[in-house]
Amino acid sequence: MVTLKEIAAAVGVSSATVSRVLNYDPTLSISTRKRHAIIEAAEALNYATPRNRNRANQQGLTKLALVHFLRPEQELVDPYYVGLRLGIESRCAALKVETVKVYHTDARPDAAMLQSASGVIAIGRQDEDEIDWLRRHTRHLVFADFAPADDQLDGVHADLWLAMEKLLVQLAAAGYRRIAYIGWGDRRAQSYVQWMTQAGWFDDRMFRSGDNTEQGGYRLTTEILEQKRPPEVIITFNDSMAIGAYRAIHEKGLSIPDDIGVASFNDVSVAQFLNPPLTTVHLPAEEIGETAVELMLERVGGRELAKQITLASRLVWRASTRLPGGGMPG
Incomplete structure (x- = not known):
């Protein structure tokens, strides 16, 4: 968990000042530039304010089940999905939301366990039968790294x-x-x-x-x-x-x-x-995970209109290929 002290050190102010900014204290006298710097540092460090943590609990988001389309050993050999899961877990930790991991097996997950959670984030591609089963046994359902072909379901992915x-x-x-x-x-x-x-x-x-x-x-x-x-x-x-x-x-x-x-x-x-x-x-593996949690928070809070979010990818050119134009990376 990121602390107020770490944010204060990054910006060069006191922990008390950081606390007052993040809790929207109207009596605090501070420049707009410094205020923005504190907020940006908090966002960059993935800090959740007490107000946001309380919002999650007040809206009923206390426990999430993560249903993975991979088996544990398959996830471990693909760092991308490890990063995606860590994005979900770090955001949940900041919001003080419990997570339970459910990996792929030859049998369906325990329906009672899913129903006991505030919602389910399904990681990776799921077939139609799996999607239908999850819908029947969850309160709220969000897909991470998958865009379901259903305009009533939430999902976040890269194109x-x-x-x-x-x-x-x-x-x-x-x-x-x-x-x-x-x-x-x-x-x-x-x-x-x-x-x-x-x-x-x-x-x-x-x-x-x-x-x-x-x-x-x-x-x-x-x-x-x-x-x-x-x-x-x-x-x-x-x-x-x-x-x-x-x-x-x-x-x-x-x-x-x-x-x-x-x-x-x-x-x-x-x-x-x-x-x-x-x-x-x-x-953006971790960002996909974090965004999935935010979609779930909105769903638990009462949002009815489904959202399908696409996050941008970017090309990273290194020395294993020629550069466009025929050159070589430096």
């Missing part, structure tokens, strides 16, 4: 279709034409197929689906590199797969990016420390 389009446009501007993709067949894969087809560059031998782990990236990259005309750049579903792709490329005696480029999705912390550092699409 993977648009993110893939942006990446492909920039890779094309960097001079790449034979662009491969490995990973699950989700929105980013669908976007890849459509964009490459429209560009006249699609080759089904350059499109491989498989599990989104480091080992999956290694295996699929090894298969693609056996082609008579290997790709100029490989896009992987996530950064874990990119690590496997790096290993396969190095075992072939090839150089990144001189012989082949690699680009990916998620921008987990390890991406910047690979050799060479990995070009990737930054997806």
Whole structure:
């Protein structure tokens, strides 16, 4: 939990001043600039004021169940989903809301446990049967990292279709034409197929689906590199797969990016420390989790109109690919 003392140290004022600003004390004499600095520091440090914490409890948000579409061991190998869950948990901690984790198994979650919670945040893609079941057994339901095809349900996600389009446009501007993709067949894969087809560059031998782990990236990259005309750049579903792709490329005696480029999705912390550092699409995992909690707070507070929120992604160019225009990252 962030303390008033930490915020005060960041801005250069006393803890008492921070407390009075965050609790909207009208008798406090302080410059507008300093007031804004305190508020911005509190937001940056993810601090919840006593007023906000009380608001959560007063509105009946005391306990959330997090229903994950992955098993625990699957989540641990994908830092993106760890970050998303931590975003939910840190926001709940700031609001003093209890969380209970429910991971994917071969059986449905305990309905009584879900019904005892103020609401459920469902993490990741759920099929129609799972969505219907969750709706029947929860008071309030919000989806994180998934946009359900139902105008009565809340969800927050990043636009993977648009993110893939942006990446492909920039890779094309960097001079790449034979662009491969490995990973699950989700929105980013669908976007890849459509964009490459429209560009006249699609080759089904350059499109491989498989599990989104480091080992999956290694295996699929090894298969693609056996082609008579290997790709100029490989896009992987996530950064874990990119690590496997790096290993396969190095075992072939090839150089990144001189012989082949690699680009990916998620921008987990390890991406910047690979050799060479990995070009990737930054997806706002923690922010998705935090926003899901805010949607739940609104729902519990009485909001009836559903919200579907899309958060922006951004391209992070590093040394595993050429830059648009043909240069190399510094």
